[in-house]
Amino acid sequence: MKTCPRCAASLQDSVAFCPSCGSSVGAYAAAPPLSPPSNPLNHGASTAYAVAPATSGKAIASLVCGILAYIIPFFLAIPAIVFGHIALSDIKKSAGRLKGQGLAIAGLVLGYLGIAVIPFILIIAAIAIPNLLRAKMAANEASAVGTLRTYNTAMVTYASRCPNVGFPASVSNLGPGNGDCDGANLVGPLIASPAAIKNGYRFFYSSGPVDNTGHVVSYTIIADPISQNASGIRHFFVDESGVIRVSEGSQATADSPPLQ
Numbered sequence: 001m002k003t004c005p006r007c008a009a010s011l012q013d014s015v016a017f018c019p020s021c022g023s024s025v026g027a028y029a030a031a032p033p034l035s036p037p038s039n040p041l042n043h044g045a046s047t048a049y050a051v052a053p054a055t056s057g058k059a060i061a062s063l064v065c066g067i068l069a070y071i072i073p074f075f076l077a078i079p080a081i082v083f084g085h086i087a088l089s090d091i092k093k094s095a096g097r098l099k100g101q102g103l104a105i106a107g108l109v110l111g112y113l114g115i116a117v118i119p120f121i122l123i124i125a126a127i128a129i130p131n132l133l134r135a136k137m138a139a140n141e142a143s144a145v146g147t148l149r150t151y152n153t154a155m156v157t158y159a160s161r162c163p164n165v166g167f168p169a170s171v172s173n174l175g176p177g178n179g180d181c182d183g184a185n186l187v188g189p190l191i192a193s194p195a196a197i198k199n200g201y202r203f204f205y206s207s208g209p210v211d212n213t214g215h216v217v218s219y220t221i222i223a224d225p226i227s228q229n230a231s232g233i234r235h236f237f238v239d240e241s242g243v244i245r246v247s248e249g250s251q252a253t254a255d256s257p258p259l260q
Contacts, residue, residue: 058087059100062107069114077114084108140200140232144223148238151221154186166215171205200231
């Protein structure tokens with residue numbers, strides 16, 4: 001329905017002249033409704049607004065992996081590069097539906113830098129690791145010598161405390177106890193056990209023969225590295241003389257040269 005502009009009578013849309021006043025109403029025909037603009041992002045569907053482009057999840061993943069590559073070296077640099085390239089490809093093909101190109105590029109740069117520092121880290125490791133291993137072995141050897149000296153002191157003290165026994169029949173007699181000849185409390189439980197292990201070395205105690213009065217008159221203690229060239233290089237030997245002897249690469253004996 002439409003209205004006559006002169007007399008305000010209600011008219012059908014198809015009427016060109018008002019039957020009441022005779023005025024022409026063709027020029028005032030209702031205009032067709034305007035169609036909403038077509039949105040190309042929705043394949044021609046009518047909408048009043050365009051959809052904002054989303055940020056690529058792969059671009060975000062690339063940046064995150066690139067940053068974490070400096071916290072967890074090596075492992076995340078490659079994913080940062082892979083995600084970065086995939087994200088840039090997806091953004092290029094999206095025709096504006098995706099954004100995040102800057103994030104992807106930042107992830108790529110961090111990833112490639114992470115890969116670039118690997119050779120330098122390997123060089124530093126190749127220099128530092130052998131030095132650390134040598135320092136560790138030297139510390140283990142010094143500890144072994146100190147333990148042998150502790151044994152020697154305990155043996156002399158035990159022999160003077162138990163003159164009817166001499167040196168102990170077992171190294172466990174030096175360990176915790178009542179302070180008598182069965183448990184003299186001269187060494188801790190760690191080295192009072194047979195085949196004791198301490199700081200990369202294993203210690204073996206052997207009591208010598210007894211004299212005609214039943215006294216143990218000699219003993220030997222051997223200290224060997226648990227893992228040759230890893231926990232230690234030198235082997236050590238000591239007996240009732242108190243002289244610590246050393247051998248490299250093979251078990252030390254009473255004929256080995258004394259420790260300097």
